[in-house]
Structures are given as C-alpha cells and as structure tokens.
Amino acid sequence: MAVNSTRQLPSDLNQLLSITRYDIFKHLRSRRLVAIFIIEAIILALMLSLPALLGRPYPTDPTEFVRNTLQFTFTNILIVLGATLFAGDAICSEFQNRTGYLLFPNPVKKEVIYLGKLLSTILIVFLVVTVWYWVAILAGAIVTGGVSTLAIESYGLAVIYAIAASSLGFLISSILKGSTGALVLTFFVLFMILPAFDLVGTLGGVEPVPSLTYQAGAIGNIMITPYPQNYVEYANATTGIPFNIYFFYPTVASSVAVMLGWILVTNLMAIIIFKRREMVG
C-alpha cells in the first residue's frame, strides 16, 4: 500500500454534487418519502374519484378541475409536511447522530456540505410537488380535453414555496440541537405560527406582506378568475358587525419576490450558523 499525496481534490461543485447524490440516497431509502407518497396517493385517489362516487359531473374547465382536485389546503399541508420531513433535521441530525464526525473532517467546505444537502432536499420536495400537480393536471387533460396554464403557474409557485419552506427548515435545523425539536418547530412555524401572525395582521387591518405563509396564498389564488383583490367590509350598524373586516390577497409578483427573499435570507443565515457550529460532545 503506497501513500498517495499527489491526488488533486475535486472542485467545490463536484463535491456538492457528490453530497447531493448520497443525500438523495437517504431520502430514497427512507420511510418518510414512502409515507408522503402514500398520503399523496390517498388524497389524489379520493379527490379524483369523489365526483364519480357521489354521482356528480366532473368540471369541464381544466383549471376548475385541478383546483377542485388539489385544494389549496391539501397542497399547503403537503408542502409543509415535505419541508418538515426532508429539511427539518437535515443539518442538526449530523450533530445529534454523530455522522458529522464522518463527514466534516473531509476536505470539503461547510457551505458546500450545506448546499449539497439543500439541493437534495429541493429535488425531493420538487418531486413530491411535481407528482401532486401533474397527476391532477394530466387527469384534468384526460377528463376535460385541455391543459390549464393557470394550474401550471400555480405549480411553479408551489415549487418556489416548497423551496422557501425547506430553506426555513434548514435554518431551524442549523440552529437547534435535536432532530425532534427541529422537526416539530419547522412544522409548527409553517402550519401554525406564521399563519397565526397572518391572522392577527389581517384582523388588525395590516397586510402581512413579509409572511411566507401569507404569500403562499397566491398558489391557490392564481387559479381563481379574476384574480381576487384586497377589500374591506366596513363596520356597519345595520349588519351588526362592530369592526371592519379585511380581506388581503397577495399578488403573484409580491408572492414570488417575498418567497425568493425568504430563500435567500434563510439560507444565508443558516450557512453562517452552520459554519460557526462546532462538533462538541
């Protein structure tokens, strides 16, 4: 066995792709991916067969077909679940499970490790969202004979939201010590805490523009024609409502801009934290 000291190290990009490849193995061999596909399959099967089971006609408009099949609530839950399961413990598990002792002493920059793992998570959530949308879009094409461009735009927004939600999961995972805590916090931030801020803002008449979950509303809104606009129902003595009720709808442009902002900011913060984090204990 000769010692080889002359080997050229691969570029950062090659190392990033290696990390992505082996991290995808993790997802492909995990029960989490199987579980999320089972959930997807059950909901899609139910929603696609429900009109036939109830003896009602299927919509003839492809956009309406996709909107009725997917429902924004289900799409949102699926993306939150995906971000939780595939991003929530991506970083902290390396510390908690001690696999970092294997990976980190390698000649690889920490930001490369981070980006490689992020890319693998993005690819997996992209796969989950793609299956979800394209089953509905193709079923709609078969039933209605047309493909909805608005559904495809909604799909694009859903992919951006999935990346932003995963990035938030990576940030939480970079900060927290334990996997369980990171998974639970990611889920609750996306499913309850941010929506609670959205609700409070709306009740107070303040449009929650910076909120990720508020901006994700565009995923469902885009399939409504015409696109809904903000409005207020003013306090009215005759109807008995003692306060104004505000209805806010993010525009597609603000939705894309804010979600991209979340992707950028959360990942920058997460990389800084991950680079400074030490393998203690």
Place this chain on the structure above:
Amino acid sequence: MEDPIVMEDLTKDYSKGFRAVDGLNLRIKKNSFVGFLGPNGAGKTTTIKMLTNLLTVTSGKAYMNGVDVAHDPKKALGAVGAVVETPEFYPYLTPTETLQYMGALRGMSKPEIATRSKEVLELVKMTEWANTRIGKFSKGMKQRVALAQALIHEPTVIILDEPTSGLDPRGMVEVRDVLKDLRKHDYTIFMSSHLLNEVQEVCTEVALIDHGKLLAFDTVDALLSRVDHKRLEVRIANRVFGEAMDKLRVFEGVQQLNIVTENQFFIDFKGGDEQQAELLLKLQGLGYKIVSFKESGLALENLYMSLIKSSR
C-alpha cells in the same frame, strides 16, 4: 520539508472560561507514529477536533502538511484521514457505498475507489459485510469501517482518536493489529489514547498531555529510559509485621508502602536497577520470605502517573 502536523500555541477555550487546550506546541515528524496520551479531560479529543476542523481554534495555529487548518481547511485536510471519537455512519449506506462517498469527496476515480475499497475492507476484515447496510453493525464493526474510510484515499497523515475505545477485547486486538500493520507504510500517524499498553505496543513516540498542556514528548524508548519510578509488588510466605515495615519505610528510594494483605504489599520505589537489587536483599535481611518480587504495571504507566501527579 514541513513537518506534517504542527501545533503552535494551540489554545481552546470553551464557554464559561474553561480552557481545554492551553498553548500546546507540538511538531510531528514525517512517518512517525505518535501516541497522544493523557487522562480523561486532558484535552486530547479537543486537540484532535481542532486539527480536523471540527472545532474552531481560540488562539494559536494548527498546520496540516504546512497549511493552516483554520485558514484553508479543504487544502489542509486534503491528505488527511481521520477517525474522530466513534463516528456514526449513515445507516442506509453499506460500507462499500460509504467508501464510494468518501472516495468521491476526495476526488478518487470510480475504478480507484473500487480497488482501494477492496484493499481497505480486507485490511480491516470487513469484506464479508461490504454490501450490508451499516445500520445493523456493532460498534466494533463500525470502528473498523471508520478506519477503512480514513485509509481509502491513501492519506499521508492519519489522525485517530481512541480507535479502540468501546471495543471488546477481541475487537481491540484486531484494531491494534491493523494499527501495527499501518506502521509498515509511509504514514504519519497521530493517535490519542488513554490506554498505556496500547500506546507502548504500537507507537514509536509519545506525547503526554494533562490539563491541556504538554508534559513530555519523546520516543517511547527515551521516555522509558527516564522511568525511575516503579511500583514493586512483593508477595511473602510469612506475615507482614510492623517493625520490619518501619525499617523498610526509611530505606533509600522507598516512597510509599501499601499493604494489600498480610502476605502481599506494594512499594512505590524510586531508583535504578542497582538500588532495586539492594532493596530485595534488604527485604530478605528483614526476615521476609520472598515468594515474588516484581514490577507492577508498565514502565510507561509509572512515568505517566508521576508526570500527571507532578503537573497537578
């Protein structure tokens, strides 16, 4: 030529002001096998973590093959293989896949990884489990895979942190055999341990550390020649009696007496071979019927204990 491992005033402070490594200066020469000895909490693992970029350095420098680890970890760790603590593996990968992963990160080609994987798995006696997922492996098996991944890319420097820790006696012997085998090659090896017999058995040089400070650094032979502190175990056919013991206590070189049973006692003794022979005669002269008179423990252990004692 640069020494492959250099530590200059290396210091690590943890939160609450605890200093784990305190101005450590150490230069490890090429092709040496250095044992890094110290009691629990001495700063061994912290030092190794700083060398492998798992911890940030508070002050001072750590160089691997002439490159500052803190400044350019990728370049510094390029020709380094490391087993730090007992690493866990990705349970969904097999040893072969793990080696492919680590090899790819090191820039090895696929045929090269395939050839080297076979070699290193054979070396650590894991060929039989090459394609079984690691999730089901015992600690000893994981430790052997850890050694394999540290060797896959033919590093010039190998850093091992208590490589036999937690292994059963058979596992320890197997890993030590692997370590002895590594000595035949052109590696520079830096291995922490608190097992003195292990270090004495496999290392050519020893660095002793306590409270984060270097106490001694020399070849094993040179350190052993410095040992004049011994613990002697004496077994007698008759009984220990007080008057003779009092006379023994004041004999030259006797530091302490420790009576274990009425037929056995230990003497902490400072002196060379000549004085030790005199001591035996003295014991016989005092009326003891000597059954056995021998050094207890390893010479290195005695040196270790005296250095640790004097550093505290």
